[in-house]
Amino acid sequence: MSDTTTSGRHARHDKHTIAVMGNPNTGKSTLFSALTGTRQKVANFPGVTVEAKIGTARFENSELTVIDLPGTYSLSARSPDERVATEALLGRIEGTPKPDGVLIVLDASSLDRNLYLGTQVLEFGLPAVVALTMMDVAEARGITVDAKKLSETLGVPVVVVNAPKGRGLDELKSTLHRTLHHPGKPLELPYPEDFTRGVGTLHENLCDLGVELGFKPTRPEALRLLVDGAGPFFEECEEVGGESWTRQFFEIRERAAGGRSLSMVEAQTRYGAIGGWMRDVKQTETREGRTKTDVVDGILTHKVWGSLVFILAMGLIFQSIYSWSGPMMDAIDGGFGALGDWVGGMLSEGALKSLIVDGVIPGVGGVLIFLPQILILFLFIAILEDLGYMARAAFLMDRLMSRFGLNGRSFIPMLSGFACAVPAIMGTRVIEDRNTRLTTIFLAPFMSCSARLPVYVLFIAAFVPETKVLGFLELQGLVLFAMYWVGVLAAIPTALVLKKGILKSKVTPFLLELPSYKAPRIKAVARTLLDRGGSFVKRAGTIILAVSILVWAAGYFPHSQRVDDQYDAEIATAEAPYSESVVKFDPETDPDSLMAKFLEADEAHDARVAALAEEITDDDALETAVADSKKKRNAAMAEIAASSTEATQALNDYVAWKELSEARGEIENQRAGHHLENSFLGRAGHLIEPAVKPLGWDWRIGMAAIASFPAREVIVATLGTIFNLGGDQDEESDSLREVVKDARRADGTPLFTLATGLSIMVFFALCAQCAATLAVMRRETNSWKWPVASFLYMTGLAYVAALVTYQVASAWGA
């Protein structure tokens, strides 16, 4: 290499990797974000980080790769979450670099328990730095921690940090930088002699086995294996060492235990040592009275008030989703409508215009319109998580969940399922028991996720009257609430069957820390909202855009010229009886003509009627008001007509033009409908029509359901595209809601009735139309069995439920 200065700089530019470890909810992710600046979800619920996140921090010339691990209480690998932590520490996770050191995060407000994991990690002897968080919380509780003494005791540097306030970060970076250049020294604890001897014997035994294992096991690993006596490492050794090894192993365990259980020996040794250190390190000043968390918990987990607050909070969320989003949704709707008109005006007729105006704009707009509701839902979830309420929800719900063979921990994934099944399924990793976890994974998609919301909102807005029940509850909100229950009600028997049958398991421990409440931080909540909103928009911009285009193409092609010719001829026939001035009249090109003046008067009347319909609820009063408006219009028209003979002639022309316009519109609708019916999508719809007819659907709805396989919310976009292509649109209101209301069957009866609307909503509440969910299920269960079973089961259930809904609702006359 010729350039020595560059290579010299390279030599000094060193790279290290550290793993961040600590108990759940101690501020690891917050610290990670502060160090690396990477966006990452931070929340105040134990076990939020279910995957290791990686980021890069810079200090002077060195680069530090930081791995944010899920919080664990111990290295004994019982839940998948903890296994991730241990394996990452040992550098055994594929795609994750082996850490050169550890950053141990300790919560100063419960230092004793935090040190349990802390000492386990320190025994591995990697270069380590301790970050002491939550000093402010500790102080508020009258606990003072002497960081210097702690550092002397543990033999590693201890840095006090407050990541939310940005304190101590520079010192932490420079300490890490310094420490990583020196080898670490394993912490030694005063285990009983039998135990220490047992660890030594097992270690030797494992080293002999090492050749076959493919790696050299360390002494702390031997310790873990000795105590845990189970887990993936144990199984590996058993396989390699065979029966004789297993026999030896249990003999070693027996001798090491000395009459007690090995976990008891480990816990008593660790907590014994920790207790001794704490006399020097920690000062506790007994405070009179209760902490803020105690006071708040007195209400939030109270028998009566707690349950009430819980139900109210859930109710409030659903009501707000419904009532707050209105203005924002109208704005988005209006914006896309205007965009469509504007773009449509610039393009000439043809496939491209159809693609953009009928495919892309309504497709994407129809999905983006739900952004406000999704943001409101995530706003609540983010606040509750950050507040620390989610753990209380698990506490409140455990009894109920255990009736269905689940536990309180299943509650959070289930609740997240109301936002999206994908993070919900990932969140099940905090559940220790495999069968409970699988049951929860299978049930999570039953919760009504935000992608179903568009379907509900569309059909509720179109078919459920805007009235109030009991004077203050919106009926529409109530129906929405009920739709959310459909999934829950289907999930309950499913859970019972699963847990009694295939996924039977013994009752699993439910030990859950209830963290202290923390004021939700606007920044963290805002970041979650941005992330979620952003990924939703990205989804709308990619998958949904692609699907809109595909669906449009399937509904547009093959665009036969013969059909066009046929309708062109029909239009010519319709125009034949009229004079040229009537046929050629176009209000946009001659806005100043006399005919345009009549049109203006007519439109003014229409506008008045629309306004009156909003204002007046009484039918008779409305009729009188409309008649008045009509009189006004007729008077205005008569006045113009009386002004000259030309004007009188123009009035006749105008009336003729209106007649012709209607006839033309009718023909255009037929043309579009004909094209759609002939299209690939139309043929597919016809093919399945016999199967969906009993659900009250026609071939178009069936076709929309097929098209929405990749993602449920696509049905809204698909319906928008289909009905725009179908030309069922009218100029006054092109919002999808109106389009759906106006859609007709071939015999002219409305396509969507309340019964059809309910049947579609129930179908989408229960079906498994979400490729992302199925993919994540496959990943988390490591088998195709579960996603396939889930798809078949949910689709079958959705079909039957929609069938029953339609038949019952139409028998009731809905």
Added chain:
Amino acid sequence: MSSQTLDKLPIGASATVLDVAGEPALQQRLLEMGVLPGVQVSIVRFAPLGDPIEIKVMGYSLSLRKSEAAHVTVSA
């Protein structure tokens, strides 16, 4: 000294843990979470449906089911 199990204590009561039993996974989990012989625990409250219980141990709040608390022997 008489003894009883943790699930039998009333709200507000404090006691010292004497022994922790149960099947290995549960026992290990309890010990790791700081419920071990010699440690002070107090009952904070019961969940609205009567189960689980919230206890204070080592300065933090832990929730556990009655069936689990039944494996913890405490001084009365």
